[in-house]
Amino acid sequence: MKEEIAVELLDELLPADPEERTKALEDLDVLLMRYESAIREIRTKFEILNDELSLSGHQNPIASISSRRKTLSGILEKLKRQGFPLTLESIEENLTDVAGIRIICSFMDDIYKVAKMLQQQDDITVLLVKDYIAKPKPNGYRSYHMIVEVPVFFSNEKKSMKVEVQIRTIAMDFWANLEHRMRYKKDIEAADEIIDELKECADNIAATDTKMMIIREKIRAIKPN
Numbered sequence: 128m129k130e131e132i133a134v135e136l137l138d139e140l141l142p143a144d145p146e147e148r149t150k151a152l153e154d155l156d157v158l159l160m161r162y163e164s165a166i167r168e169i170r171t172k173f174e175i176l177n178d179e180l181s182l183s184g185h186q187n188p189i190a191s192i193s194s195r196r197k198t199l200s201g202i203l204e205k206l207k208r209q210g211f212p213l214t215l216e217s218i219e220e221n222l223t224d225v226a227g228i229r230i231i232c233s234f235m236d237d238i239y240k241v242a243k244m245l246q247q248q249d250d251i252t253v254l255l256v257k258d259y260i261a262k263p264k265p266n267g268y269r270s271y272h273m274i275v276e277v278p279v280f281f282s283n284e285k286k287s288m289k290v291e292v293q294i295r296t297i298a299m300d301f302w303a304n305l306e307h308r309m310r311y312k313k314d315i316e317a318a319d320e321i322i323d324e325l326k327e328c329a330d331n332i333a334a335t336d337t338k339m340m341i342i343r344e345k346i347r348a349i350k351p352n
């Protein structure tokens with residue numbers, strides 16, 4: 128285990144007996160490795176879809192892919208905050224965002240296209256969909272979220288792992304990154320004004336995303352000379 132983590136959280140997670148503690152640490156490493164493997168499985172699926180679609184005459188629907196495995200501190204703090212036990216079983220049972228992947232598309236309709244293509248794959252189980260594009264959050268947040276389960280094959284077993292997939296446009300991502308910074312600065316005087324400005328930007332971005340699709344269609348319709 129290489130991550131830095133608060134000792135009291137680790138003590139709550141691991142047994143006191145040295146032998147049992149060593150074994151639990153090994154099990155923890157295995158669990159975290161499994162989440163990282165699940166991220167790779169899902170990333171590869173999106174990369175293959177993008178490669179195939181770009182060959183079949185579409186522009187690449189996916190502009191970029193990023194991923195992260197939640198840190199152990201982040202995992203344990205979230206379990207504690209939500210009142211769940213700090214055990215390895217509890218991580219698997221209660222958290223759906225240990226493995227996270229973010230897909231950035233140029234155009235809004237590509238979001239639904241690639242989401243549907245993943246959902247249709249027969250080894251994928253969709254556990255939850257939250258469409259914050261159809262129903263934006265009150266602050267203006269837009270993104271398409273899915274919790275999916277993917278089987279990952281290890282040396283002597285197959286494990287179904289949960290992965291959180293967020294799909295959004297470049298413009299939605301630009302907005303979300305800036306808005307994310309606000310969350311850590313709740314007490315500043317200008318907060319209300321900034322919140323209003325961000326909401327206005329989110330609505331402008333949504334209108335621009337829609338307009339960009341219309342322009343793309345007009346360009347596609349132009350016949351070559």
Ligand code: 0O2
Nearest residue numbers: 223224257264266268270272293302303304305306307308
């Ligand atoms: P971080 O730092 O990005 O990891 P959950 O938090 O998953 O238990 P929730 O809120 O119902 O429960 O899940 P939801 O709505 O699917 O949101 C999960 C993630 O979406 C967040 O993770 C953010 O990454 C992103 N997100 C959701 N709402 C907003 C928002 O209003 N603004 C921005 N910038 N991002 C948002 P975390 O763990 O909250 O944050």
